[in-house]
Amino acid sequence: MIDFHRRRDCPHPAAAPEPVTRLRRRDGEPYPHVSQYATPALIPRLVDGSARAEDDPAWATTGACCPAGYAFWAHRMCGVAALAGLVEHRRGERLELVPTAEDLLDVGGYVLTPERVHGLVYAPLVELLRTRWGIGARVAVDLPAADLAREVAAGALAIASVHPAVRLAPEPPPARGGHLVTLWAADDDEVRLTNPSGLPGHSQHARLPVEVLARYYAGRAVVVEPA
Template identity: 35%
Template sequence: MTACPTCRVPSLTQFASPDLVGKIVYEGHDRADDPAWRESGAATLDDYARWCGHLCGLTCLRMALGEGAPSLFELRDGALKYGAYTEDPADGTIKGLIYAPFAEYVRDTLGREATVHRHLTLDEVADLVDSGHTVITSVHYEIRRPGRPAPGRGGHLVLVTARTADGSLHFHNPSGIDAPTRTAELPRAEFEPFFAGRGVSMR
């Protein structure tokens, strides 16, 4: 893992091959056609392909843990045991990340503080990172293209790690399509239209 020069937190993607993220999310590239899938820690290619699109939150956790963090699928297995994800027995639909059991998992097994914020402002996010926390925030995935109108709020998770000198939020996006969108900075006014007003802080 290489630490970000701004915040010292590594930048990671939820898909094993960072150069395929854009093709996967915008061009329908088959997730199973990822030559680096074994690096995720998945036991099988099918398991990787089925789950990788759901693991933005655990990629945020892995970034926050830094060097020596468990593999992405080790974290998935642990989070499943705590109920941070559920699978519909009828059709296999995956739901999650579910914040409360996720925070319990982080506290119990990883020894980190983890607090669920069901109502969160961006000023509070900035205060949390100033006090040494990282904050998993719920945003719309199109935050990776902030020059376009936000299509909605929530549904994707990014890790806010710092506040810049001008007050912008510095964050790492697990589904960023290139280096500038994986490690990004946005003024709060530009971040806000994508933000769902909830998250999990960790330290």
């Protein structure tokens, strides 16, 4: 049974700590990096299980009502962080992650059952991009990595499904898909991406050869029209 509550129904509201400045854009990178975790420096320990999201000192910067509310979403917000980076890049608007996750829940982008959370569902995300921010996009399935890279090289952006182990590329992944990253530049040989759970100083921004991307990529993406 999953334990979920909306911010307005938070049973354990906590006083927010002092604001913490979050990494958004690395020097020299034209595309913003938005981490799905409040404290990017904790990512290695959060993903290996040696630290708990509830103990992240910067939880309030995500717009959560309490540490437990942040922890519910933290490991599930890769798509929310990808959306936040896209909106910042295209519209100059900075989104709070947990309220945005709840907005996506309201429109079907996440589906809660007693046992699990399903999502991010692409079609509601595409519709929200269109109606709220006037950004055109489409759902792409069975799209090879080379074809996706060509669209990005032509000016599109892509929120693509890859295996979470992409943060350790080029190590071989155990499967494809399960995590969302943003492809924001490409040429004939490689793509540039930003990873919401990327390791600080290593894979928050990354360059990958297209053939390496293909090892992680599940053939599914939200392809955003060129600006």
